[in-house]
Amino acid sequence: MLRMSKGFRTYLTTGGLILAASVYSACTSGGSQTETTNEASQSDFIDLFDGTSLSGWRGDTALWRVEDKAIVGEIRPGKELERNSFIIWEGGRPADFELIAEYRMSGQGNSGFNYRSEELADLPLALRGYQADIDAANTYTGQNYEERGRAILAFPGEQVRLPSVDGEISEYAIGNIWTAREKIDSLGNRDSLKQHIKQDDWNELRVVAKGNRLQHYINGVLMSDVTDDDEKNRKLEGLIGFQVHVGPPMKIAFRNIKLKNL
Incomplete structure (x- = not known):
C-alpha cells in the first residue's frame, strides 16, 4: 500500500472537497438549464382548443360539440353521412409545424387529422390534403x-x-393507393406497431411536417414517414382540421390540442 505524507493527505482531502463541490455545482447548474430548456420548448406550443x-373552429354543429373538455365528432344511428366532413381550425395555415393531440375512438368507423389542406369551394367543410389516419380497428392508424x-401515400x-x-x-392513384411511391425502409411490422395503440382509450397523436418530410407518431412510436418530392402535387402549407368519416355510427374525441411552428 502506498503511504502518503501528512501534507499530501491534507491537500488531497481539501482538493477532493473542492472537486466534489465543483462537480455538484456543475450538475445542479446543468439540471436547471435542462429544465429551463424544456420549459422554453413547451412554451413554444400554443393551445388550439x-x-x-x-x-376558433368551424364545423357542422350537428356533428361536432364540446364534451368533457374535448372536441367530439359523432355520427349517430340513422344520421349517416353522404360524404366526409371536417371541423376546421380558423387560426391560420400552418406550413412547418409540430402538432400534438390526444384522441379516443369509440365504436367503429374512421377519422383523422388533415393538414396542409384546402377546403373545396363546391363542398363546404370538405378538405383535400394530407391526413394522419385514425380508424377504430387500428388497421390504418398512423398512415399518411x-x-x-x-390516396394512400404510406401504410x-x-x-x-x-x-x-x-x-x-388518376393515372397513379389505383385501388386507393399511390402507385408511384417508392418504399425506402420499414419502420416495423404493422401488427407489432398496432400493439402500441390503446383500444377505446386515449392515445397521443403527433405530426411533424417540416419542408417536404411528413412524420406521424402514435404514443411516441413513428408509424409513417413520407418525403414528398412530387413538386406538382405536394403542398407546403394549408388548413388543418379533424374528420368524421362516412360509414357506420362512430364517435371520436380530441383534447389537449397543441401546435408549434417550426
Whole structure:
C-alpha cells in the first residue's frame, strides 16, 4: 500500500472537497438549464382548443360539440353521412409545424387529422390534403393518406419517397393507393406497431411536417414517414382540421390540442 505524507493527505482531502463541490455545482447548474430548456420548448406550443367551446373552429354543429373538455365528432344511428366532413381550425395555415393531440375512438368507423389542406369551394367543410389516419380497428392508424388526392401515400410501418410524376393523379392513384411511391425502409411490422395503440382509450397523436418530410407518431412510436418530392402535387402549407368519416355510427374525441411552428 502506498503511504502518503501528512501534507499530501491534507491537500488531497481539501482538493477532493473542492472537486466534489465543483462537480455538484456543475450538475445542479446543468439540471436547471435542462429544465429551463424544456420549459422554453413547451412554451413554444400554443393551445388550439380552450376546452370549453368551439371558438376558433368551424364545423357542422350537428356533428361536432364540446364534451368533457374535448372536441367530439359523432355520427349517430340513422344520421349517416353522404360524404366526409371536417371541423376546421380558423387560426391560420400552418406550413412547418409540430402538432400534438390526444384522441379516443369509440365504436367503429374512421377519422383523422388533415393538414396542409384546402377546403373545396363546391363542398363546404370538405378538405383535400394530407391526413394522419385514425380508424377504430387500428388497421390504418398512423398512415399518411391524402384526402381527395393521391390516396394512400404510406401504410403504417413504411418510410417512403414520392417522386415527381408527369401524368394526372388518376393515372397513379389505383385501388386507393399511390402507385408511384417508392418504399425506402420499414419502420416495423404493422401488427407489432398496432400493439402500441390503446383500444377505446386515449392515445397521443403527433405530426411533424417540416419542408417536404411528413412524420406521424402514435404514443411516441413513428408509424409513417413520407418525403414528398412530387413538386406538382405536394403542398407546403394549408388548413388543418379533424374528420368524421362516412360509414357506420362512430364517435371520436380530441383534447389537449397543441401546435408549434417550426
